Amino acid sequence: MNASIVIEARNLTKAFRGGIVAVSGLDLAVPRGSVYGLIGRNGAGKTTTLRLLMGLLRPDQGEAKVFGASLWNAPHKLRQRVAYVSQSQQLPGWMTLDELSRSNASFYPRWDPDLARVLARRWELPLKRPIAHLSGGEQRQSSILLALATRPEVLFLDEPAAGLDPIARRELLASLVDSLSWQDGCTIMFSTHYIGDLERIAEHVAMMDRGRITRSLRLDEWLQSTKRVQVVFDGDSVPPEFTIPGTRRSRSEGPVFTALVELSNEDQLNHVRALRGTRVNIFAMNLEEIFIDLFERPSESEPSQWAELSTQENPTVL
Ligand code: ATP
Numbered sequence: 001m002n003a004s005i006v007i008e009a010r011n012l013t014k015a016f017r018g019g020i021v022a023v024s025g026l027d028l029a030v031p032r033g034s035v036y037g038l039i040g041r042n043g044a045g046k047t048t049t050l051r052l053l054m055g056l057l058r059p060d061q062g063e064a065k066v067f068g069a070s071l072w073n074a075p076h077k078l079r080q081r082v083a084y085v086s087q088s089q090q091l092p093g094w095m096t097l098d099e100l101s102r103s104n105a106s107f108y109p110r111w112d113p114d115l116a117r118v119l120a121r122r123w124e125l126p127l128k129r130p131i132a133h134l135s136g137g138e139q140r141q142s143s144i145l146l147a148l149a150t151r152p153e154v155l156f157l158d159e160p161a162a163g164l165d166p167i168a169r170r171e172l173l174a175s176l177v178d179s180l181s182w183q184d185g186c187t188i189m190f191s192t193h194y195i196g197d198l199e200r201i202a203e204h205v206a207m208m209d210r211g212r213i214t215r216s217l218r219l220d221e222w223l224q225s226t227k228r229v230q231v232v233f234d235g236d237s238v239p240p241e242f243t244i245p246g247t248r249r250s251r252s253e254g255p256v257f258t259a260l261v262e263l264s265n266e267d268q269l270n271h272v273r274a275l276r277g278t279r280v281n282i283f284a285m286n287l288e289e290i291f292i293d294l295f296e297r298p299s300e301s302e303p304s305q306w307a308e309l310s311t312q313e314n315p316t317v318l
Pocket of ligand 1: 016021022045047
């Protein structure tokens with residue numbers, strides 16, 4: 001294993017009873033100190049991937065490793081260096097955040113009481129009220145606080161921002177960015193449906209579909225290499241079989257051809273520009289627009305929409 005890679009999966013596969021293949025031949029590698037975002041539609045396999053990496057599920061095939069070891073049977077000492085906040089984390093409702101912090105202090109050698117206090121103040125969390133009497137968002141923030149204050153070297157977060165108001169989400173992101181500046185840096189892997197949040201902090205973004213990572217790139221690569229290209233023809237319709245190299249999905253409406261294109265170089269469009277009577281427009285896209293264009297299903301009322309879908313390609317390793 002490359003020394004700078006702290007989270008790694010090779011051919012990771014997990015099926016559940018009933019034959020549901022939640023994760024299928026998944027490969028990924030996350031370098032130390034980076035923020036790796038996982039996005040995908042509901043049911044794509046994000047939570048299962050995080051649980052496999054955390055050693056909470058046993059893979060059917062392949063490997064899931066953190067610091068070069070499977071957490072499924074790793075010694076307690078290694079597991080203490082890794083924190084995980086699940087989507088449905090339940091803290092003991094009868095305890096207060098203060099009590100939970102004190103209890104964590106005795107379990108985690110790197111527990112940071114000052115950080116716990118700072119986060120509780122920043123997020124305005126009541127320390128002396130039973131967790132069961134906090135709002136859903138406050139309970140979520142409490143879970144994240146308890147994870148961050150263990151000073152993990154690796155932090156897995158499953159939908160950390162679910163249920164948080166926009167200001168709380170902003171503050172959460174700020175705290176995650178702070179955690180990256182800790183000595184040694186914390187490596188963070190998280191799943192989210194708030195794609196705009198990812199654009200603020202993620203260095204690498206992987207898109208998952210049906211158990212596989214269909215594409216994994218640095219954020220700047222996603223934004224530079226993926227464009228919406230529109231070609232307007234002179235006549236009434238797009239010529240049959242017309243396409244552009246690098247097209248992931250396309251649709252034609254009358255004389256307008258619109259495609260989501262992986263554009264390594266604008267020269268890729270030279271032959272289209274050379275066609276007589278065509279106009280070519282190139283639009284920059286943000287990550288959310290790319291996600292929607294890649295995964296939106298053709299609607300029954302508009303069958304011409306996104307007729308072609310090719311998200312299943314060989315998994316890409318960072
Ligand atoms: P979401 O964005 O909705 O949280 P996800 O990408 O996290 O979805 P997973 O929770 O990993 O998706 O689920 C992947 C697939 O595995 C889904 O089809 C889901 O129904 C199935 N699945 C997950 N857990 C189980 C389980 N314990 N038993 C059977 N099937 C499961």
